[in-house]
Amino acid sequence: MKKILRFIVPVLILAIAVAGFIALKTSKEDRPIVRSEEVVWRVNTVEASLANNHPRLTLYGTTEAATFTEIKSTLNAGVVDVLSHDGDNPEKGGLLIELDSRESTLLVSQRQAEIRETDEKIRLEEIGYQADLDTLKREQQLLQLKRDELERIMQLKGNSMVSQSAIDQARQQIENMQIQIRGRRQQIDQFEPQKRRLLAQKERLQALLEQRELDLQRTRLVAPYQAIVHKVSVAVGGRVRSGDTLISLYDPQSIQVRAQIPRTAIEQIRGGLDRGEKIHMNGTVDNSPIKAVLTRLIADRVDAVGGVEGVFEIIESEIHPLPGRALELSVTLPAVTDTIVIPYEALYENSRIYRIDADGRLEPIKVNNLGWGSPLDVTGNESTIVVSGANLRMGDRIVTTHLPEAMKGIKVRYE
CATH class of the missing domain: 2.40.30.170 (Efflux pump adaptor protein, beta barrel domain)
Structure with a gap:
């Protein structure tokens, strides 16, 4: 009997639960289906x-x-004065920086002296050339006299009135005179080449002088145009080398x-x-x-x-x-x-x-x-x-x- 009850009780519980679920489902009220409406966005157009x-x-x-300039030194020199500073507005040609010009001045004087020396050499060559021309003219006249004298001696020889030694002496004098004239002419011919050499030397010295004068001018740095100073890179008492930037400016x-x-x-x-x-x-x-x-x-x-x-x-x-x-x-x-x-x-x-x-x-x-x-x-x-x-x-x-x-x-x- 206990075995039968142990089997029947779970079955009854399950049957009661199913019956209750069916009863609840059949008694549920029907709700209306809610349909969502499409959202319409309001916009501007x-x-x-x-x-x-x-x-x-x-x-x-x-x-x-667009126009920016860096002024660099072309010399090895000391800085004597700085007349412009950052932000200044110098006029075209206005002095910006001044470098020590003593060394450049001495070099200019040296080149000027060398040119004067060369001018003097040219002047002496011209004087010598003119003197050689005058001397050559006199020597040629003297040579002609010697020839005339020899001709007279030869005429006297026919009369046995002159010795052979006198004739030889006259011929020797003529020969010496001809040698002297050839040397004079050679010296005259050398005048033009020598003068051209001296003129070329003077031209070279003149170029060196202009270079030194340019270096002297470069000791005074001026504004290439009306500008505004961007940066000054040196100070009074400093020393700069060739290639150093001294000042930069712009238009x-x-x-x-x-x-x-x-x-x-x-x-x-x-x-x-x-x-x-x-x-x-x-x-x-x-x-x-x-x-x-x-x-x-x-x-x-x-x-x-x-x-x-x-x-x-x-x-x-x-x-x-x-x-x-x-x-x-x-x-x-x-x-x-x-x-x-x-x-x-x-x-x-x-x-x-x-x-x-x-x-x-x-x-x-x-x-x-x-x-x-x-x-x-x-x-x-x-x-x-x-x-x-x-x-x-x-x-x-x-x-x-x-x-x-x-x-x-x-x-x-x-x-």
Whole structure:
């Protein structure tokens, strides 16, 4: 009996549980099915109007001096005086630094003395030449007399009135005179080569004198143009060697702006320059506005991010900017056809915008961000951008409200 009860009790418990579950399920009230409604986002839009627009780039550049000069010493000399200091504005030709000129002065005097000595040698050669000409003339006359005398002696010999020794003596005198005349002529012939040699020597000494005079002038270092002193590298009492930098300065009128230009804008900028278009820039240096125009691209200096450098010539500025100043600048690019201007908030991931299709749903469009579409604000709050895209159409309704989860097919509503 106990074995039967041990088997029946679990079965009864299980049967009661199943019956209770069935009873509860059949007594459950039916609830109505709740269907979720599709969310419709309210957005602002603008109508696409394809036109020619000038994009603007925000660039970062520095000022630099196109005319920058380092004046170096060509002498070994001491520094006597320093008349200009960092930041001074000397006039063209103004004295900057004076070096010890005593050694150079002595060398100039030495070369001048050597030239005077050579001049005296030339003068003596000319006197000797003139004396030789006069002497030659007299010697030739004397030779003719000796010949006449010999002729008379020979006539007397026929009459046995003169000895043979007298004839030999006369002939010897004629021979000696001829030798003397040949020597005189040789000496006269040497005059022109000797004079040319002395003149060449004088010319060489003159060049050395001019070099020493130039060295003497270089002891007084002057400004090559109206400049601003960048740095003075010497002090009074110091000694400099040839090649040492003494002072550096620059022309304030030559200040220009150099800035990195993104590679994506190079083709457009180069095309504008080739067409003769002016590419203008606006910026601020030391709280002073400046305007500049792009003059050239430095294509051989590619930077690490793939851009090249552009050089801007300043055309309007209230001050002369100092070199090495960093600035933010806005560059107006040449006009691009078939572009639209939209608020920056309408752009997603810098390459996509959304328009509303006929069913009121979002449709993505791939675009190129060409730059800002409004003048650069001093606070950096640019509001619009210029974009282009192959699928843009005139009259497209472009969504300008930035949706956090924007995607294709989202239902939207606009007024």
